[in-house]
Amino acid sequence: MNRLNPPPRLLMGPGPINCYPRVLSAMSTQLIGQYDPVMTSYMNEVMGLYRQVFKTENQSTLLIDGTSRAGIEAVLVSCIEPGDKVLVPIFGRFGHLLKEISERAGADVHTIEVEWGQVFQPEQIEDAIKRVRPKVLALVQGDTSTTMLQPLEHIGEICRRYDVLFYSDATASIGGNPFETDKWQLDAVSVGLQKCLGGPSGSAPITLSDRYVDVVRGRHHVEAGIKAEHHQDAQGSRIRSNYFDIPMILDYWGEERLNHHTEATSMLYCARECAINLLEEGIDNSIARHKVNGDAMLQGAKGLNLEIFGDVSHKMTNVVGVYIPEAVNGDKIREQMLLDFNIEIGTSFGPLHGKIWRLGTMGYNARKDAVLHTLQSLETVLRRAGHKLSLGEAVDNAMTVYEENQNA
């Protein structure tokens, strides 16, 4: 049978992207048992590390064993009881996902929408909250489908005023854009590793405020096969999922260490290394690096005579959407980038499918050489496809961004 030997792709799409080498190494570390004191100390360490990543003092900061949407579903299904009102402002694909997951959890979901490529003003969200009076506001921070970054800094205060739980998914944005769990008064946040944190998908760090935990603790039921005499079930309705039952997962990560799933040790090693890698660089330095490389890619794309998608003033640092020129075959360009240059750029979903490419500069790949190789290769492929552009302008634009930031 074939040895595992994937080609050396440079992943410059909206994620997943190439992992930091130290993150890959961490995953090849031998296992220890799930109740080994060394293992539980790693679990506690991971909680502490992600408190720093999330900028929070929330005790309840831990990993959900699954991809980022596993974190989303865990947060939503644990707090939503059938009939609860949830408000979802939708500005891209992942807003639709929050709506759908909430509906499946039995929620009465209300939505507001802006066109893909735009974000919401706080007043729009406050108006909707006043009208709907939801239990939960579920709002994506960075939606890779549109490249937009929803400002969150004024939303938490509004939610507190109307006694709404404020949940955000920051998978696409964390580590490359500012995020402040406590300062912005968030009650629940979920992320993944496969964007600016530079890991693979498969582990979903989450953080939960005491307000959120109080709500879900009211639905706490201990699993029958491991129930002891001192365990009493809460009065609230049983959570619809066992795997995503946050009160039970808190028991596993907490002092009682009550067994739930078997922690995915290799992914925990990986999540730990992603956090350490970010914190050693410094969150602010990492955001600044994503900003410079994202700007270089943006200006480079303009130099390729490509039109930029959406409201650039609200773009994430780490991904940019560009319209596919009408004269070229978008899929063919992506195929040539992949097969001739080993560089992957992103396609799009839903209303943008076939209309824009997405160019990512995240995590390990938020690097000058990665940006320059991508721009050069795109220039070559577009030129040979007959797209009109000024040779060298893309790299020159990018170089200007790097020079300006060197002097800053």
Place this chain on the structure above:
Amino acid sequence: MNRLNPPPRLLMGPGPINCYPRVLSAMSTQLIGQYDPVMTSYMNEVMGLYRQVFKTENQSTLLIDGTSRAGIEAVLVSCIEPGDKVLVPIFGRFGHLLKEISERAGADVHTIEVEWGQVFQPEQIEDAIKRVRPKVLALVQGDTSTTMLQPLEHIGEICRRYDVLFYSDATASIGGNPFETDKWQLDAVSVGLQKCLGGPSGSAPITLSDRYVDVVRGRHHVEAGIKAEHHQDAQGSRIRSNYFDIPMILDYWGEERLNHHTEATSMLYCARECAINLLEEGIDNSIARHKVNGDAMLQGAKGLNLEIFGDVSHKMTNVVGVYIPEAVNGDKIREQMLLDFNIEIGTSFGPLHGKIWRLGTMGYNARKDAVLHTLQSLETVLRRAGHKLSLGEAVDNAMTVYEENQNA
């Protein structure tokens, strides 16, 4: 911050156990994009490999991104509509888990039980099916909580006769005990990597018969954010979970490659390597190896003057339960094994908590040296705790098993 540097434990409990080195190496392989033709070829390869592992021709053979109970929940929540009858024969902790997950999915769950340490006769299950007339029979093959292996070979025929979907979880047993998906007429099987397959937890291979797929396809709904004009929703009720929605996951693993989660690439690499490792050894050889090492551990435990738990004629090959001698402190013995000898043995759950230890010989650790070191160390620790035993007898008993099997 500390480098990841766990102690070199030998994991001889009920799992997780040490990974095969080649499996660890596979996880440190760099990523490729999720729609890269190389990636989709790996996904197809994984489907083919697990068809061999499961001994099935089921097209729908794939990975659920989560620990083994994620696979269980995906299988159950996708086929159970609220009010559906599910029959769960319970002979240990994981039967209780199948019951609980089915209840949370809205099922009307009926159970039959035998004492922990026993298994069911086919007639007992047939009688219950006749009485309950369930839509689904959910039955664990190997329940690590009791070390028992439920015979499945006659159950599928009974299920077909009464038009019942037959689902089994074989996480604890697969690769170390016979398993025949098609021959035994199973409709759904879920497993994990962390037992005899010698990987970490975090990926759950499943296989689904066409009968099962027909049932869940009747509940197929495409996600709003990626829905195209040619997509039509099925009439059946929406599955309660998005993450565990098998029809959507089949679209992602199938020809349409419709996006769902972002496949956890490192865990896919890992699952692939676990399967190749098993198939290169040969499933029958692997089962024989687990049998010999399990027998050696069993006879060795007797040589330590330990009483064996449960119906040994129905024990899994890869784990044995032994009563903790009354004169010793069970937790202290386990602690000394861990801290002085770097060897982990297992504790127990529920009614067996504090009463038995579980000694595993699985995957990479189903090895002569691992068994002998464990027996020697247990002898030392038990002797020093005042437990009466005959020095050297444990290793001699184990050696006899190895010698007999060498000559066989």
